[in-house]
Amino acid sequence: MVKLIAILQIVTVDGVSYEYLGTGSQSLPALPNLKVAIPQSVSYDSQYSNFTFGAGPVEITASFLSSVLPYDLCRTSIPLSYLTTSARSLDGSPHSIQFYSDVNGAWSALESNATLQWDLYEDSSPVNGSNATTSESSLYSWLIALQTPYLYAEENDFPLWGNFTYSTSPSQGQNFSFQSGYSSNLRYSFLMQHGLNNIVDSDYRGYGSSEPIFAYAHDFGSVSEASVVYTIGSVQQPIMRYLTTGGVLPLNPWWMQCYGDIFQMIDFHYKDLSQNQQLAAAYEAQLKADVDSYYSANVYSNSTPSPPYPYSNGSQGYTTGTDQFGEQYEFDPNNGYGFLDTNNFSGVAVPDVSEAESYYSIVALSTRQVMGAYVLTIPPAVNGSNMSEPLMFQKEISSDGNVNTVDVMYPAMPFFLYSNPELLRYNLEPLYQNEEAGFYPNAYSMHDLGSNFPNATGHVEGNDEYMPVEESGNMIIMSYGYYAYSSNSAWLTKHYAQLQKWASYLIQFSLIPGNQLSTDDFAGRLINQTNLAIKGIVGLQAMSKIAAVVGDTAGSANYSSTASSYFAQWSTFAIDPSGRHTVLGYEWRSSWGLLYNTYPDKLLNLGIIPPELYSMQSTWYATVSQVFGIPLDNRHHYTKSDWEIWTAATCEPATRRLFVNGLAYWLNETSSGVPFTDLYETVSDGGQPVSPDMVDFIARPVVGGHFALLALGRAVVGGGNDSTIA
Numbered sequence: 001m002v003k004l005i006a007i008l009q010i011v012t013v014d015g016v017s018y019e020y021l022g023t024g025s026q027s028l029p030a031l032p033n034l035k036v037a038i039p040q041s042v043s044y045d046s047q048y049s050n051f052t053f054g055a056g057p058v059e060i061t062a063s064f065l066s067s068v069l070p071y072d073l074c075r076t077s078i079p080l081s082y083l084t085t086s087a088r089s090l091d092g093s094p095h096s097i098q099f100y101s102d103v104n105g106a107w108s109a110l111e112s113n114a115t116l117q118w119d120l121y122e123d124s125s126p127v128n129g130s131n132a133t134t135s136e137s138s139l140y141s142w143l144i145a146l147q148t149p150y151l152y153a154e155e156n157d158f159p160l161w162g163n164f165t166y167s168t169s170p171s172q173g174q175n176f177s178f179q180s181g182y183s184s185n186l187r188y189s190f191l192m193q194h195g196l197n198n199i200v201d202s203d204y205r206g207y208g209s210s211e212p213i214f215a216y217a218h219d220f221g222s223v224s225e226a227s228v229v230y231t232i233g234s235v236q237q238p239i240m241r242y243l244t245t246g247g248v249l250p251l252n253p254w255w256m257q258c259y260g261d262i263f264q265m266i267d268f269h270y271k272d273l274s275q276n277q278q279l280a281a282a283y284e285a286q287l288k289a290d291v292d293s294y295y296s297a298n299v300y301s302n303s304t305p306s307p308p309y310p311y312s313n314g315s316q317g318y319t320t321g322t323d324q325f326g327e328q329y330e331f332d333p334n335n336g337y338g339f340l341d342t343n344n345f346s347g348v349a350v351p352d353v354s355e356a357e358s359y360y361s362i363v364a365l366s367t368r369q370v371m372g373a374y375v376l377t378i379p380p381a382v383n384g385s386n387m388s389e390p391l392m393f394q395k396e397i398s399s400d401g402n403v404n405t406v407d408v409m410y411p412a413m414p415f416f417l418y419s420n421p422e423l424l425r426y427n428l429e430p431l432y433q434n435e436e437a438g439f440y441p442n443a444y445s446m447h448d449l450g451s452n453f454p455n456a457t458g459h460v461e462g463n464d465e466y467m468p469v470e471e472s473g474n475m476i477i478m479s480y481g482y483y484a485y486s487s488n489s490a491w492l493t494k495h496y497a498q499l500q501k502w503a504s505y506l507i508q509f510s511l512i513p514g515n516q517l518s519t520d521d522f523a524g525r526l527i528n529q530t531n532l533a534i535k536g537i538v539g540l541q542a543m544s545k546i547a548a549v550v551g552d553t554a555g556s557a558n559y560s561s562t563a564s565s566y567f568a569q570w571s572t573f574a575i576d577p578s579g580r581h582t583v584l585g586y587e588w589r590s591s592w593g594l595l596y597n598t599y600p601d602k603l604l605n606l607g608i609i610p611p612e613l614y615s616m617q618s619t620w621y622a623t624v625s626q627v628f629g630i631p632l633d634n635r636h637h638y639t640k641s642d643w644e645i646w647t648a649a650t651c652e653p654a655t656r657r658l659f660v661n662g663l664a665y666w667l668n669e670t671s672s673g674v675p676f677t678d679l680y681e682t683v684s685d686g687g688q689p690v691s692p693d694m695v696d697f698i699a700r701p702v703v704g705g706h707f708a709l710l711a712l713g714r715a716v717v718g719g720g721n722d723s724t725i726a
Contacts, residue, residue, distance in 0.1 A: 005107050007232070008187070008213075009062060010100040011037070011055050011087060012194050017100075018055035021062055024102070024213075025191075027184050034191055046287050046367035047280040058095055059088045066368045067280040070420035073390060074258035075276065077376040080165070080233035080269050082276070089224040098194045099228050102215035104183065105207035107164040107234070108144045110155045112208025115147040120178060120200050120214075124263035129198045132178070139270055140178060141167040141263070142214040147204060152241045152455055157397055162236035167266055168216050171228060175219040183211040195219060231270050235262055236454075239375050240393055240403075242430070243457040245437050246382035254376035254390040287367070288360065290418075290710055295356040298653060323351030325654075336637075336683030338627035338662070347625030349657035350665045358664035359709065362645070365667070366703035369676055370415050373397050373701035375454075376426070392426035395453040398698040402448035403456045404431055407467060407519035408702055410474040411642040413481055414603070414711035415704030421485040428478060432495050434458045444468035444505040445475045465521070469513045469532055472502040473539035477600045480542040483549060484604050484715040493550045503543040503559060510536020511566045522679070522695050523635065528586040530574040534609075535597040537566045541608040542600065545718070563608055571613075581620035582613075584633050592624060593633030596646040603649070603711060605718050618651035622658055626682035628670070629662035638689045641678045642705030649708040656709075675699035 008022035019025045020037035028034070037053035037060060044050065047067050053060040065082040069075050087097050105116045120127040121141045142165065149161035170176035177196035179186055190196060196217045205212060220226040238250035259265040269276075318332045320342065328342045329351055339348045349355070376390040394412075396405040409427055416424035430449055439458045440446050447464040450456045476499055483492050492499070513536065515527045544559035573586040584591035595617050601609040621630050630647075632639045641663055648659035662682075670686035679697040680686055689695045 004104075006102075006104045007083075008100075008102045009085060010187075010190070011058070011060055011085075012096075012098040012100070012191075013056050013058045013087070014096050015194075016056055017191050017194075018053070018060070020053040020055065020060050021051075024183060024187055028188055028191070031191060044365060046284050046364045055087070057089060057091050057093070058097065059090055061086045061088070065277065065280065066372070067276050068283060068367050068371050068419075069276075069279050070283075070371075070416075070423060072279065073254060073376060075272070075279070076371065077254035077258065077390070078233075078265060078269050079235055079253070079255075079375075080231045080266065082273060083230040083232060084227060084273075085230075086227035087220075087223075087225060092224070094222040094224050096222050097220045097226050099218045099220075099226070100187075100190050100196075100215065101168075101217075101228075101230060102183075102186070102213040103142070103144075103164070103166045103232070104211060104213050105144060107158075109146055109207060110158060110160065111206070113206040115204055115206055116144060116212065117147045117204045118142060118144040118180060118201075118212070118214060120180070121263065123267065124261075127178075127200060129200050132198055136170050136172070139167060139169050139267055140216065141165055141266055142180070143262075144214060154401070154453060157395075157401075159234060159236055162234060163262070164234050165232070165262075165266060166214060167231045167270055168218075168228060169270065171218065172220070172226070173218040173228075174221040177217045177219075178215065179217075180212060180214045183213045186213055186215055190215070190217060229270070229273060231266065235265075237262065240377050240454045240456055242377075242380060242391075243434065243439060243460075244380045244382045246380065248457060249380045249382070251377040251380060251391070254378055257378050284364075287363065291356055291360045291363070294709055294712075295359070298656075321351060323348065327351075327654075336627050338625060341622075346622035347630075347658055348622070349654070350661040353661055353664070355657045355660050358661045361664050361667060362641075362660070362706050363710065365676055366415075366706045369699055370412060370701050370704040372699065374423075374427070390426055391430050392423060393430065393449075393454065393456060394427060394701060396448070397700050398696060399700060400448075401451070401453050403450035403453045405448040406431065406445060406471040406474045407447070408700070410478060410519065411646070411702040412704030413478055414646075414707040417481055417485045417603075418707045418711045418714065421482050424478065424482045425486070425488070425491065428475075428482065430456060431475070432498060436495070436498055442468070443501060445471035445502050447471055465517070467517050467519070467521070468505060469510050469516055469536050470518050472505050473510065473535040473597075474519075475499075476502055476506070476539040476546070477535075477542050477604075480546050481600065481604060483546070484718045487717050489549050492546055496546070496550045496552070499543065499546055500555070503540060506536045506540050506543075507562055510540065511569060520632065520640065522693075523632070526585050528573070530570075530582050530584060530586060531593055531595055531597050533570055533574070533586075534567075534595065537563050537570060538597060538601050538606060538608060540566065541606045542604065545604075545606065567608055575613075575616075579616070581617060584635075591634050592620065594621075594630065594639075594643050594647045595650075596643040598650050599646040599708060603708075604715065614650050615652065617647075618655040621647070621651065621655055625658060625662070627662075628666040628680070628682040628686045629659065631682050636689065636691075637681050637683045638679055638695075639682050640702075641676075641680070642702045645706045645708045649712060660709075676703055678702050678705075 008024040010019050017034045018037040037055045040052040049064045051062045063084045122138050143163045145163045151161045153160040179196035179199050180201040218228050239253040240251040242251050255265050259268050320330045329339045329348050331339045341348050379385040379391050396402040396408050441462040518532045540559050540563040544556045547556035574582045581592050584593040598609045629639050644659050648656045666686050677697050
């Protein structure tokens with residue numbers, strides 16, 4: 001049986017029911033009083049996803065809020081989201097309104113025959129049906145779990161332990177009811193009587209056998225408007241398994257230190273909606289202001305954008321025009337080249353579209369996805385741990401399932417430098433603790449902290465995925481990045497010995513890295529990758545800055561001179577003899593790729609990359625663009641959205657626009673229906689790569705890299721460079 005997680009929402013208006021979220025009614029016979037609500041609009045920002053529907057004389061809004069509050073660690077650690085559903089009369093007259101909502105058991109089980117158990121609670125007291133008070137102030141919560149959980153296990157990105165929770169309150173309704181039971185029977189019963197029977201089904205079973213669902217109903221009587229608030233989420237206690245000098249220990253979620261047990265946390269979160277909304281609005285307002293500020297200092301057009309041209313792949317005609325910058329272009333939607341300069345046939349940005357609005361649409365859609373991959377935990381009580389600060393663990397969603405994958409943390413870095421650099425430190429700290437405790441035997445940085453989330457047990461045998469230059473460079477760059485945005489020199493001093501170890505490896509192997517994988521491991525190994533080598537060189541330059549911070553003057557001079565020497569040699573290996581672009585691998589003339597690892601030089605004002613290299617690459621990218629952006633390299637049509645924006649941050653304004661508008665254009669036109677994938681085809685329908693192999697990257701935190709433009713110029717130490725190339 002295919003696992004189909006479901007949430008169903010129905011509103012009944014004047015006796016006619018309209019299904020507006022989910023498709024659960026499809027299992028029912030045709031009913032004259034059941035219709036499908038008509039979708040009206042969809043909108044999103046960094047905090048909300050909003051959906052409106054027509055339901056006869058009433059407009060329905062379903063608003064999901066998963067607030068991103070980077071400086072509020074307690075609220076950030078809560079694993080719940082809000083769903084507010086509201087009805088508004090369109091004709092000014094009152095209408096009889098009842099809301100119905102249910103969730104199914106697939107949220108808690110991978111296998112349909114795995115037995116579930118469930119309970120309904122009024123506040124923290126179990127409800128058997130007859131003892132419910134249904135008072136307006138009560139909070140009701142369904143808790144659904146595997147009867148036999150698998151602690152610290154997950155499959156297909158679903159945890160196999162803990163509780164799935166779904167909560168609501170009677171609120172202002174005239175009548176509130178609840179019920180669990182067989183899906184078809186329960187839904188049919190509501191459609192007939194517009195209420196539920198306050199029964200808690202005691203027949204524990206799997207979701208594939210007489211599918212159990214868990215429902216609420218709110219009857220508001222005759223009103224002009226009404227709303228219901230639900231909260232929903234998956235709660236694990238403990239949340240991580242962590243290797244320490246005191247053994248392998250369970251780690252509890254940070255919210256327990258803030259709120260107490262699960263019922264106290266659910267209660268706080270539910271009642272916190274108004275304050276949560278205010279805090280979310282403040283982050284959203286600041287994000288918009290910062291996008292506007294960036295573009296007010298970096299050339300773009302304030303012209304009112306027109307709807308973008310459709311990319312039809314065959315159905316539209318050839319067109320020419322002049323964009324808002326006076327640049328002439330041609331566009332043939334029947335090919336994959338995109339918009340081309342009529343003079344030299346280089347790519348130009350999607351015309352008559354505000355780059356600022358394009359960029360906002362990208363970062364707003366990325367924000368919640370980034371934070372959804374992280375958990376904050378109470379640290380283990382060993383070796384004088386600082387119990388006042390959390391540890392933060394990342395799950396490499398969809399692509400691997402590793403814990404704190406260093407080359408997934410690295411592309412996400414700009415989000416944390418922009419939003420709260422301390423979160424980056426909390427994420428780096430477990431990696432340092434593991435290596436400094438002697439749990440990793442190799443001279444280079446580990447690839448990740450554990451092969452299977454949530455098991456942060458390291459790799460004591462040193463047999464993790466082999467990316468030594470990649471991860472050593474990443475750790476040094478991220479560590480200096482944290483310092484540059486926090487001025488916390490004591491933290492660098494604390495970890496300087498470990499940083500020296502990684503830097504020694506880079507001195508040996510970064511210039512000529514050999515046949516290694518880079519972070520783009522799906523593309524395979526490649527000997528002497530230009531972009532990998534420059535990462536090591538930039539890492540050594542960052543190490544020279546670190547050494548200066550901790551007072552190692554001789555070390556700083558050595559790292560700096562080595563980086564400079566290596567860059568001079570790299571230039572002879574990596575730049576095509578034509579002087580037009582860098583190559584993908586040393587002295588491979590027919591190759592090219594996105595040189596995104598130069599971005600940290602610009603971000604942190606390291607000064608190892610000369611302006612002429614940035615300018616050369618900026619000009620080159622426009623000559624190899626496609627309709628949905630610039631491919632990752634010459635081997636395939638696909639690209640990586642995080643690396644595109646990293647690269648855009650190093651480019652001249654026209655090329656930056658080409659990257660940014662191309663990615664926003666893809667968001668509008670792609671055939672991909674999965675949560676913001678960072679790997680997609682730049683031609684055809686912009687779907688996920690299928691050749692040579694199908695690669696599905698779904699909802700990964702690397703979209704934090706889309707904040708690369710906003711992170712520029714915010715360093716408190718070193719004066720990062722936010723200017724575009726003249």
